Structures are given as structure tokens and as C-alpha cells.
Amino acid sequence: MRILMITMSLFSIIGCSHAEVQHSNFAVESVADGIYVHHGEHLDIDTGYQGDICNISFIVGSKGVAVIDTGGSLKVGQQLQSAIRKVTPLPVLYVINTHVHPDHIYGNAAFLPKNPSDPKPEFVGHEKLANAMDVRSEQYAKLNERFLHDDAIGSELIKPTLVVKTTLELDLGDRVLVLNAHPLAHTNTDITLIDRKTGTLFAGDLLFIARTPVVEGDIKGLIAEIIKLKSSPATQVVPGHGPVTKDWVVALSNAERYLTVLLNDVRASIKGNVSMEKTMDTAAESERNHWKLFEIANRRNVNTIYPVLEWE
Amino acid sequence: MAMQFQRWFSKVVVAVGLSLSFAANTYAEADPKLWPVMQEAFFAKREMKDVDFIKIEAPRRAESGAQVPVTYSIDNAAxxxxxxxxxxxxxxxxxxxxxxIYHLTDTLGNFQLSTRIRFETDAFVRLVGETADGSLYLASREIRAAGGCGGMVENNESEIRAAAGRIKMNVETPVKVGTPTTATFNIKHIMRTGLQRDxxxxxxVPAFYINKVDFVYGGKPLMTVDVGVGTAEDPYFKFSFIPASAGNLEAVATDNEGKTFSQQYEVKI
Structure with missing residues (x-):
């Protein structure tokens, strides 16, 4: 609905906070002074996937711009770049990937310099990101080709040139971003960051709002990181998927609740000799009505965590 | 037995080349053209009959290609x-x-086995049953396996080596003589395919996997499984058998590096 509103509104309001700027069906929302967020659609990576399903953000300082995730294809990355150009002529200094998943990283190539003399941004990620990208490159390339067809062309994997081991500060000119690397949680490559100037926290896929949270790395680690995020000094949070919110402690608690119910249900199944197949039908049932894409995402979470929890 | 399986693996190389050339065409659903080629590679010039008495239960759409749960059964009456x-x-x-490859005995009764297998992409599960005289019977089931991207977290090599071969066994109670009884076997193992880039x-990265599990009950062979890398990480077999008396269920597993892992489970009646 909101996107529709944005698309219908043809105002191109630049530099005005809480305005919306739209470019070739690539809507961005201004959520704080100099912070813009594009919301992808809540789609699974399956038939119908168009490379634009997660939140993609950019932050404008006095010297330049930081991009937070680039979408799932070169095309989406280019749309993001055009959206940035509508807002500021300043150079993109940093391209940050919150983790390795394909919907967040395959637009990176749009930010490579067009001419050798152009300045090159730093590509920023978790210290394990480059390796994780390598390990998955073949599978992700196939997946992109299969679902994105022509849009997959040129969506090259661009690895980090600057890594986050624990924390890292990036200065965009009159605003500093503080990046944090996390242990195994959503994936083994998760980073979050906060814009000190506005207190906007970018949680990456440690937080899903509306869409069912996804566990790939370690459910216990993910719950632990979500709990830690609750003590962040944030004023608002941009999740990896879903709307930006000032009610972020509630949002974190919702994700924590789903994951805890899921963990407890799967543990109970294993203890009671209930098979993984049956558990996929029953685990976290009480959460079904609270989340989008529940059926597929919840079943997949069970499929991921059950074989691991069998060895607890 | 091991030799035979190796011979099979060399045939596999032929089939691999063929399957890759097909896979290069991006298709959205499982490709029915793969099997005739593969059947010829593995069972050259032998007849094979499609049957209903061999059954495959599986999700139509697999949530994660890394761990696809399947149940195979044979209906002896049918x-x-x-x-x-x-x-x-x-x-x-x-x-x-x-x-x-499952080597079966009468003690299994109506064969029923659940396991977890790997899917690279959409595919058919093909089960080929062979009798003592070499007659072949085929059952097939299509599974869509898109979207899953789990099972690729890089691990610590020494931890993998230290954990490899840990076995868990369970037999559901109460157990009655002459009645189908469910046994579960899990073995910790990374099951490296040999196709992963270093x-x-x-x-x-060299293949590193469990290649065989022998199940023995009361000193008599119950089932031998020649395990391949298409079996998912931490191999899992849940199957039923018919105990003639109380006894020990023993499992002896080997990996492709020659290590042996074993465990016993005392079945009380």
C-alpha cells in the first residue's frame, strides 16, 4: 500500500526528511536525516524471485555515501545507484554487505568504477564473508541464472576489500557508522551497524519484521544475538526484511519469541522420537498467524535445525 | 562388496558427465530425460519394470536440498x-x-526405511530393486528442491575429525517377538563429496564419507548399507525389523579412509 502511494506520488523531494523518492519502480523511503530505505517484496527465493526481496539502504554524509546491502542482482544494484543519484552527487565510499545471502549481495557489481580513473568504494563485510561467498558462488550462480534469467547477467560476486573482525568505524563526513561483527547466528557472516548521528540501527537479517525469521547458522546463536541487540542505544531499527520501526524492542522480542518456540518444539520432538518430517508440520504452530511466508520458512527452519539439534 | 561399489563409482563418472551436460540447460522441473541414460550406464541392457510395490515417500518440494527426508518401503504382499x-x-x-545401496534380509519384514539425502536441484528419486536372480524393478518420485541454501557453513577441520564417527542408536519400546520394531541409527559425519572446491x-577437497554400515541382530546379518555421498551429512537411517528374540543390535560403520566405528544396543523383550 505504502509503495503504491509512493509510486503514485510524483514529487521528487530531495533532502527533505521523511519524504519519498521514487525511481523506475524502485521506491525509497527517507527514514531519518540522510537515511533512505528501499523495501523489497516478501518473496521466497523460488519461482517468482526477482532479486528484490530485502531491505536496501543508503546513508548520506558530508563526504560521501554508504550503501547497506545491494539487492540480488546487478539490475537492482543499478536501480539503487540511480536512486542515490537523485538524492546526492556525492561518491559512494562504502558498500556494506550485512551477510552472505544472495538477495543482499549480488547488486555489489553496480558500484564498481566505470572507468579506471574513477574512485573505487570499499566493499565492507564480516571477516568470514569472502570465504563464504567463495564456497557458495557456484550454487548461487545457478540459482540466479534459474530465477533471474537475463537479470543475472553481470551480477558478479564482489568480495569485501575491508573486513569487520569485531567492530569498525566508518566516517562519511559529519556522521560515523559503527559496525559490529557477530558470531554464528543467522549466518556465519552477520554484521549490524548503527548510525551514531540518528541512532538508526541496521540489524541485517538478525531481525525480520512481518516476514518469518530465517535460521541458517545457529538458532541458539541467533536468539543470543537478538537478546544482545535489545540493549542497543538505537532510536529506530531497519530490519533485514520488513518495515522500519521505532518499536524495535517489541520487534526483537517477537523474533526471539518465534525462535524460542521453534527451538523448544524441535527439542521436544527429538526427545519424544518424533521424526523431522512430522516436526516440520507441527513445530511453532502457535506462531503461524503472526508471520508472512510462514509455511515455507518455518518448515525450512525445522529442516535446518533438527539434524543439528539431534546432536545436543 | 567394497570393490563392487568402487566399480559402481567409476560408472558414476560416466553418468556424471552426462548429467552435467543436461544440467547445463536450465530447467525448472526435474528432467525425465536423465534416467534412461543413467539406467543404461548402471544397468546396461537389462530390463526394468515399473512397479507400485516399491514406494517412495517424500515432500513434493524439499525445504532444504542439504537434508531431504525420504522414506522407502516395499510391500511384500503386493x-x-x-x-x-x-x-x-x-x-x-x-x-x-x-x-x-541397501542389502536386505528377511528379518526386515516389510522393508521400511527413512533417511535423508542430498539434492543438487530438482530431480527424481529412482529406487531400483533387484532380486536374487537379477530381475530389476523401478519406482520413481519427483522432488522439487529449490531455494534451500543450508549446510554450507564452513567448519573447523580438527573439530570435524574429532566428531566423525560418533554413533547414536535407539530402538523403540516395547519390543515384542515377531513384531515390527523401529530402530534409529545416526552417525556424525561431514560426508564430503569430493566435488567441493578447496x-x-x-x-x-578430498571426499571424506561413511561408505558402509553393517547392521547385525543377534549375531545374524540384518542389513548392509553401501553409503554414498548423496546421503546427507550425519547419516540417518530409521528402519523396522522383526526380532525373533531379545538380543544385541550392532552397527559397524566404516569411512573411506578405512576407519571403523561401532556401537551396540541391547534389545530387551
Whole structure:
């Protein structure tokens, strides 16, 4: 609905906070002074996937711009770049990937310099990101080709040139971003960051709002990181998927609740000799009505965590 | 036995080449053209009959290609005198299509086994049953396996080695003589395919996998599984058997590096 509103509104309001700027069906929302967020659609990576399903953000300082995730294809990355150009002529200094998943990283190539003399941004990620990208490159390339067809062309994997081991500060000119690397949680490559100037926290896929949270790395680690995020000094949070919110402690608690119910249900199944197949039908049932894409995402979470929890 | 399986693996190489050339065409659903080629590679010039008495239960759409749960069964009454001694399980679009070969005994009764297998992409599970006289019977089931991207977290090599071979066994109670009884076997093992790139050397990470599990009950062979890398990480077999008396259920597993792992489970009646 909101996107529709944005698309219908043809105002191109630049530099005005809480305005919306739209470019070739690539809507961005201004959520704080100099912070813009594009919301992808809540789609699974399956038939119908168009490379634009997660939140993609950019932050404008006095010297330049930081991009937070680039979408799932070169095309989406280019749309993001055009959206940035509508807002500021300043150079993109940093391209940050919150983790390795394909919907967040395959637009990176749009930010490579067009001419050798152009300045090159730093590509920023978790210290394990480059390796994780390598390990998955073949599978992700196939997946992109299969679902994105022509849009997959040129969506090259661009690895980090600057890594986050624990924390890292990036200065965009009159605003500093503080990046944090996390242990195994959503994936083994998760980073979050906060814009000190506005207190906007970018949680990456440690937080899903509306869409069912996804566990790939370690459910216990993910719950632990979500709990830690609750003590962040944030004023608002941009999740990896879903709307930006000032009610972020509630949002974190919702994700924590789903994951805890899921963990407890799967543990109970294993203890009671209930098979993984049956558990996929029953685990976290009480959460079904609270989340989008529940059926597929919840079943997949069970499929991921059950074989691991069998060895607890 | 091991030799035979190796011979099979060399045939696999032929089939691999074929399956890859097909896979290069991006298709959205499982490709029915793969199997005739593979059947010829594995069972050259032998007849094979499609049957209903061999059954495959599986999700139509797999949530994660890394751990796809499947249940195989043989309905002895419907088989009408056909006694399957060997069951070959293939995923026909995998780079290494054979996932396991099950050597069966009468003590299993109506064969029923659940396991978890790997899917590279959409594919058919093909189960080929073979009798003592070499007659072949086929059951097939299509599984869509898109979207899953789990099972690729890099691990610590020494931890993998230290954990490899840990076994968990369970037999559901109460157990009654002459009645189907469910046993579960899990073994911790990374099950490396040998097709993964080594990021440092740019070569391949050597295959490292459980290649065989022997199940024995009361000193008599119950089932032998020749395990392939199409079996998912931490191999899992849940199957039923018919105990004639109380006894020990023993499992002896070996890996492709020659290590042996074993465990016993005392079944009380």
C-alpha cells in the first residue's frame, strides 16, 4: 500500500526528511536525516524471485555515501545507484554487505568504477564473508541464472576489500557508522551497524519484521544475538526484511519469541522420537498467524535445525 | 562388496558427465530425460519394470536440498512373491547420482526405511530393486528442491575429525517377538563429496564419507548399507525389523579412509 502511494506520488523531494523518492519502480523511503530505505517484496527465493526481496539502504554524509546491502542482482544494484543519484552527487565510499545471502549481495557489481580513473568504494563485510561467498558462488550462480534469467547477467560476486573482525568505524563526513561483527547466528557472516548521528540501527537479517525469521547458522546463536541487540542505544531499527520501526524492542522480542518456540518444539520432538518430517508440520504452530511466508520458512527452519539439534 | 561399489563409482563418472551436460540447460522441473541414460550406464541392457510395490515417500518440494527426508518401503504382499534383495537409491540429477545401496534380509519384514539425502536441484528419486536372480524393478518420485541454501557453513577441520564417527542408536519400546520394531541409527559425519572446491589450493577437497554400515541382530546379518555421498551429512537411517528374540543390535560403520566405528544396543523383550 505504502509503495503504491509512493509510486503514485510524483514529487521528487530531495533532502527533505521523511519524504519519498521514487525511481523506475524502485521506491525509497527517507527514514531519518540522510537515511533512505528501499523495501523489497516478501518473496521466497523460488519461482517468482526477482532479486528484490530485502531491505536496501543508503546513508548520506558530508563526504560521501554508504550503501547497506545491494539487492540480488546487478539490475537492482543499478536501480539503487540511480536512486542515490537523485538524492546526492556525492561518491559512494562504502558498500556494506550485512551477510552472505544472495538477495543482499549480488547488486555489489553496480558500484564498481566505470572507468579506471574513477574512485573505487570499499566493499565492507564480516571477516568470514569472502570465504563464504567463495564456497557458495557456484550454487548461487545457478540459482540466479534459474530465477533471474537475463537479470543475472553481470551480477558478479564482489568480495569485501575491508573486513569487520569485531567492530569498525566508518566516517562519511559529519556522521560515523559503527559496525559490529557477530558470531554464528543467522549466518556465519552477520554484521549490524548503527548510525551514531540518528541512532538508526541496521540489524541485517538478525531481525525480520512481518516476514518469518530465517535460521541458517545457529538458532541458539541467533536468539543470543537478538537478546544482545535489545540493549542497543538505537532510536529506530531497519530490519533485514520488513518495515522500519521505532518499536524495535517489541520487534526483537517477537523474533526471539518465534525462535524460542521453534527451538523448544524441535527439542521436544527429538526427545519424544518424533521424526523431522512430522516436526516440520507441527513445530511453532502457535506462531503461524503472526508471520508472512510462514509455511515455507518455518518448515525450512525445522529442516535446518533438527539434524543439528539431534546432536545436543 | 567394497570393490563392487568402487566399480559402481567409476560408472558414476560416466553418468556424471552426462548429467552435467543436461544440467547445463536450465530447467525448472526435474528432467525425465536423465534416467534412461543413467539406467543404461548402471544397468546396461537389462530390463526394468515399473512397479507400485516399491514406494517412495517424500515432500513434493524439499525445504532444504542439504537434508531431504525420504522414506522407502516395499510391500511384500503386493510384490506377490518377488523378493527384493538389493535396493539401489538414486537422485538422478545429482553430480554423483547414487545415494546408497541397501542389502536386505528377511528379518526386515516389510522393508521400511527413512533417511535423508542430498539434492543438487530438482530431480527424481529412482529406487531400483533387484532380486536374487537379477530381475530389476523401478519406482520413481519427483522432488522439487529449490531455494534451500543450508549446510554450507564452513567448519573447523580438527573439530570435524574429532566428531566423525560418533554413533547414536535407539530402538523403540516395547519390543515384542515377531513384531515390527523401529530402530534409529545416526552417525556424525561431514560426508564430503569430493566435488567441493578447496579455496586455498583451487583443487578439490578430498571426499571424506561413511561408505558402509553393517547392521547385525543377534549375531545374524540384518542389513548392509553401501553409503554414498548423496546421503546427507550425519547419516540417518530409521528402519523396522522383526526380532525373533531379545538380543544385541550392532552397527559397524566404516569411512573411506578405512576407519571403523561401532556401537551396540541391547534389545530387551
Amino acid at each position: 510384490a506377490n512373491g518377488v523378493v527384493i534383495k538389493k535396493l539401489y537409491a538414486f537422485v538422478d540429477a545429482n553430480p554423483i547420482p547414487i545415494t546408497a 579455496l586455498v589450493s583451487q583443487g578439490y
